[in-house]
Amino acid sequence: MALQAGLGASERTLRPTVKRISAGDITVTRTFSDRFDLDLGPLIPVADAFNVIVQMRDFEAHRLWRRGELVYEGGHSKASLAITDLRDQWQCHHLSPFDNVRFHIPFACMRAFTERAGRGEYVSLSSVQGYVDPVMFGLAQALLPSLEEPDRANLLFVEQINLAALAHLSQTYGGLHFPVDKKGTLAPWQERLATDFLVAHFNKAFSIGDLAAQCELSRSYFNKAFKESFGRTPSRWLTEYRIARVKECLLQDTPLAEVAIHCGFADQSHMTRVFTSQTAETPARFRKKNRSVGVAVDQ
Numbered sequence: 645m646a647l648q649a650g651l652g653a654s655e656r657t658l659r660p661t662v663k664r665i666s667a668g669d670i671t672v673t674r675t676f677s678d679r680f681d682l683d684l685g686p687l688i689p690v691a692d693a694f695n696v697i698v699q700m701r702d703f704e705a706h707r708l709w710r711r712g713e714l715v716y717e718g719g720h721s722k723a724s725l726a727i728t729d730l731r732d733q734w735q736c737h738h739l740s741p742f743d744n745v746r747f748h749i750p751f752a753c754m755r756a757f758t759e760r761a762g763r764g765e766y767v768s769l770s771s772v773q774g775y776v777d778p779v780m781f782g783l784a785q786a787l788l789p790s791l792e793e794p795d796r797a798n799l800l801f802v803e804q805i806n807l808a809a810l811a812h813l814s815q816t817y818g819g820l821h822f823p824v825d826k827k828g829t830l831a832p833w834q835e836r837l838a839t840d841f842l843v844a845h846f847n848k849a850f851s852i853g854d855l856a857a858q859c860e861l862s863r864s865y866f867n868k869a870f871k872e873s874f875g876r877t878p879s880r881w882l883t884e885y886r887i888a889r890v891k892e893c894l895l896q897d898t899p900l901a902e903v904a905i906h907c908g909f910a911d912q913s914h915m916t917r918v919f920t921s922q923t924a925e926t927p928a929r930f931r932k933k934n935r936s937v938g939v940a941v942d943q
Contacts, residue, residue, distance in 0.1 A: 658683045665794040667802040669753040674791045676743035688734045694769060696747040696813065697726045698784040704740035723781035726773040727817060745784035747809055757810045758820060768888060769817040779812050819884060821875030829873040834859040838870060842882055847908035852878050887922050894931040
């Protein structure tokens with residue numbers, strides 16, 4: 645909603661204008677200002693959710709803090725996107741005119757969406773900043789009229805835009821694969837069975853042949869159909885899922901050796917080799933960067 649009437653002129657000019665609309669579990673907020681002298685923003689509430697922020701114009705300067713530590717100083721170009729995990733504490737100070745649209749999405753909402761789409765393997769989105777994303781920019785533009793007059797907005801339209809955003813984000817930053825051609829893929833019940841089994845056994849020993857038999861397929865046909873459905877082999881899927889679980893554990897204080905065993909690796913060195921080959925950095929480096937330095941993103 646916009647600033648409340650009745651504020652003094654000096655107080656009013658030091659705050660950005662905020663417009664907001666909610667549809668389902670997703671809240672979309674437009675925040676903008678033409679000022680260079682805005683006040684330091686408040687602490688952003690910690691939540692089991694993430695923000696996706698799309699810049700609607702070139703943005704020259706701001707400062708960003710994560711857990712009280714300055715982690716970024718600079719700007720972003722028009723149509724650039726940032727994804728930030730709100731399980732951390734963030735605070736921002738806008739130092740130049742800006743205009744952004746922010747999608748506040750609970751993790752439970754994204755998980756429910758991917759499960760309904762038969763993709764129960766979703767764990768998290770990649771943290772990105774400053775990445776130009778024409779799709780999210782277009783979706784944000786489509787919501788501007790609704791944000792201008794939220795009381796008159798068509799909520800069904802807003803929900804459809806939000807669903808399009810979830811589909812795009814889960815594929816582009818969540819690594820999910822939705823095949824266009826269903827020929828040669830697993831049936832929906834087989835996809836659900838396969839992913840549920842892999843998730844339940846991600847840190848246990850099992851045979852792909854046994855899984856294929858449960859899907860009533862030979863191992864060779866199952867492997868081929870699985871790849872057509874998910875864009876990767878079962879082994880690759882399982883490796884990526886384990887790495888995603890490792891990343892979640894690394895945000896906590898769990899010792900690396902315990903993380904390795906919990907996520908299905910033989911030991912810490914095995915986890916380090918696989919993690920490094922997949923991410924080009926060691927688990928220790930990932931933990932240090934994401935727990936003390938952080939990814940530069942807008943709020």
